[in-house]
Amino acid sequence: MADRKRILIVGGVAGGASCAARARRLSESADIVIFDRGPYVSFANCGLPYYVGNVIKKEEDLLVATPDLFRQRFNIDVRLRSNVKSIDCANRRIQVNDLERGTTYTEDYDALVLSPGARPIRPELPGIDLPGIFSLRTIPDSREIVQWIEQYQARQAVVVGGGYIGMEMTENLHARGIQVTVVERLPQVMPLLDPEMVAPIHDTLIKHGIDLYLNNGVARFEKGEGHRLRVTLNDGKHVETDLVILCIGVKPHISLAQNAGLTIGQGGGIQVDARMRTSDPYIWAVGDAVEVEDVITGQRGAVPLAGPANRQGRIAADTIMGRDSSFRGVQGTSVVGVLDHVVAFTGASEKTLRRLGMWEQMEKVYLHPGHHAGYYPGAEPISFKLIFARADGRIVGAQAVGQKGVEKRIDVIAMAIQKQATVFDLEETELCYAPQFGSAKDPINMAGMIAANVLRGDVKVAHWEEVEQSDAFLLDVRDPMEFNQDHLEEAVNIPLDELRRRMNELPNDREIWTYCYVGQRAYFAARALSQYGFEVKNISGGFKSFLLHEGHKYL
Numbered sequence: 001m002a003d004r005k006r007i008l009i010v011g012g013v014a015g016g017a018s019c020a021a022r023a024r025r026l027s028e029s030a031d032i033v034i035f036d037r038g039p040y041v042s043f044a045n046c047g048l049p050y051y052v053g054n055v056i057k058k059e060e061d062l063l064v065a066t067p068d069l070f071r072q073r074f075n076i077d078v079r080l081r082s083n084v085k086s087i088d089c090a091n092r093r094i095q096v097n098d099l100e101r102g103t104t105y106t107e108d109y110d111a112l113v114l115s116p117g118a119r120p121i122r123p124e125l126p127g128i129d130l131p132g133i134f135s136l137r138t139i140p141d142s143r144e145i146v147q148w149i150e151q152y153q154a155r156q157a158v159v160v161g162g163g164y165i166g167m168e169m170t171e172n173l174h175a176r177g178i179q180v181t182v183v184e185r186l187p188q189v190m191p192l193l194d195p196e197m198v199a200p201i202h203d204t205l206i207k208h209g210i211d212l213y214l215n216n217g218v219a220r221f222e223k224g225e226g227h228r229l230r231v232t233l234n235d236g237k238h239v240e241t242d243l244v245i246l247c248i249g250v251k252p253h254i255s256l257a258q259n260a261g262l263t264i265g266q267g268g269g270i271q272v273d274a275r276m277r278t279s280d281p282y283i284w285a286v287g288d289a290v291e292v293e294d295v296i297t298g299q300r301g302a303v304p305l306a307g308p309a310n311r312q313g314r315i316a317a318d319t320i321m322g323r324d325s326s327f328r329g330v331q332g333t334s335v336v337g338v339l340d341h342v343v344a345f346t347g348a349s350e351k352t353l354r355r356l357g358m359w360e361q362m363e364k365v366y367l368h369p370g371h372h373a374g375y376y377p378g379a380e381p382i383s384f385k386l387i388f389a390r391a392d393g394r395i396v397g398a399q400a401v402g403q404k405g406v407e408k409r410i411d412v413i414a415m416a417i418q419k420q421a422t423v424f425d426l427e428e429t430e431l432c433y434a435p436q437f438g439s440a441k442d443p444i445n446m447a448g449m450i451a452a453n454v455l456r457g458d459v460k461v462a463h464w465e466e467v468e469q470s471d472a473f474l475l476d477v478r479d480p481m482e483f484n485q486d487h488l489e490e491a492v493n494i495p496l497d498e499l500r501r502r503m504n505e506l507p508n509d510r511e512i513w514t515y516c517y518v519g520q521r522a523y524f525a526a527r528a529l530s531q532y533g534f535e536v537k538n539i540s541g542g543f544k545s546f547l548l549h550e551g552h553k554y555l
Helices: 015-028 046-052 067-074 139-152 162-173 195-207 255-259 306-320 350-355 406-418 423-427 443-456 479-483 499-503 522-533 541-549
Strands: 006-010 031-036 063-065 078-081 082-088 091-099 103-108 112-113 118-120 131-135 156-160 179-183 211-213 218-221 229-233 240-241 243-246 250-252 283-285 290-293 334-338 341-347 360-368 382-389 395-402 474-475 512-515 536-539
Touching: 006 015, 006 250, 015 031, 015 067, 031 082, 031 423, 046 067, 046 082, 046 139, 046 162, 067 131, 082 156, 082 255, 112 306, 118 290, 131 139, 139 243, 139 350, 156 162, 162 179, 162 334, 179 229, 179 240, 195 211, 195 334, 195 341, 195 382, 195 395, 195 541, 229 243, 334 406, 334 536, 341 406, 350 395, 360 443, 360 541, 382 443, 382 541, 395 406, 406 443, 423 443, 512 522, 512 541, 522 536, 536 541
Parallel strands: 006 031, 006 112, 031 078, 112 283, 131 243, 156 179, 156 243, 179 211, 474 512, 512 536
Antiparallel strands: 082 091, 091 103, 118 250, 218 229, 229 240, 334 341, 341 395, 360 382, 382 395
16 A cells, blocks of 8 residues: 555546546555546446436436445545646646636646547537537436427427437337437448348338438428427438437547547547557546457447446556556447347448458358247247358357347357357357247357358358349249248249159259248258259348348338
8 A cells, every 4th residue: 555646537437437446446545536527427328318218217317326425435536527628748737627616726647547438429510509409428418308308398309310329219219209200321220230130120110100211311400480490301301300319429539638649549539558558658548539449350449338448447447556457359249229129239240341351251141040949938030140250160240130039149149259269169059048038059059050051061051142143043942822922033932841852843054042931941951952962052041031131021
């Protein structure tokens, strides 16, 4: 306790608050002060949409820790409504504005931790500052939205942006009985995911009466009658609404670091090393304001997620106290609920790998298993996409969407990626099983088995986006009733149970691509045909994956 470090932390919430608490656990002698320009030091900003939706009833339930708790439990000084104006790196000193008293003072530090977070993007559009146009980042933001809804008995809302926050706001506004219009400039919501995996989300939005405008954007906002607003879209469409929520994304809050001369990365975030140290040896930075490395692609950028921010805060405290600790990077593991669906993601997407020129080294498989044993009532399908390296089967990404059991499977894959596991490891993964929770062959095992079959050469795979460029013979092995309901126009139907006695109907001079509904029967057919000398591929994920790729109704 002889080494009395003075640690100043700018910003609380996830990164700064976790850094302060960890530093105290490592040192009882350290002098630790948190400065935050807002009225709260540690709150659950991930819970804000659910407060707007009245799922979280009390505002105080969003408070993770108060200044009193930090003082009494951790002996940490928290100064709210305190804006750190500047950093004097040469003298290791900050200048602070006390926003309550209107005074300015300085504080010296041995170690400075920056956790300024990120700010919502507000594009320079005509009318952007009109009353009734909100962003959601803080508790006061959520309070203003709720007050506006209640004051004007809002019945219509426009959500601009279809990312995670946009989808959560859509769900929660819908839960309040508000008619929601979603405007997204890209051709899909949830832009981090591959487009076919988002098709069920588009369908559930439309099914629940959400007005969805894709490949569109906002041109301008105008005042309407009374409190109402008129939103003009890029295609000329006008939408009348009671309020607008901007969910376009966030930008790292870097002005303090930039003015201090700290290095800013190419992606616009504060540049840090693996120990969360900035270009100044006495200054660390954590959370939404920093750039970190993607463990799959090696690309650097800001990743505004609470989990990584908490870990970064802990690592900064460790290294300040002399411990050898480092941040491994991120893989973007995330989940969001959208009405009656859940979509989750980890690792790299196909479109990211294609953009970076890495796709030729990869392969993918699709499957659609039940979230628990099919014989137990209530089994719901999960549409699952697994991406892996062709060379060794190392797992690089996964996406899943369904109504139940989705996040559980992606969590398993997230840990598999962290441990550099392969699809062969997934085959052998031992997971808890009872019929109401899973299957003896869990979807995780199934994904591993399907992918391992491909790498071992037991089956060759094709994908639906390749069909138009192929002259392969398309063989639909479903039952006639299924085939007659919907099928590819050029496909020939020979049910699996009739295949062995009807092989003479198949061509010997063309490659045969098999499909069924989800891929299993077509795999059985492909195995049999290949042993009879046919050149055959199984179209991964079956006709259900075709429906995803085509954006048809999710079945």
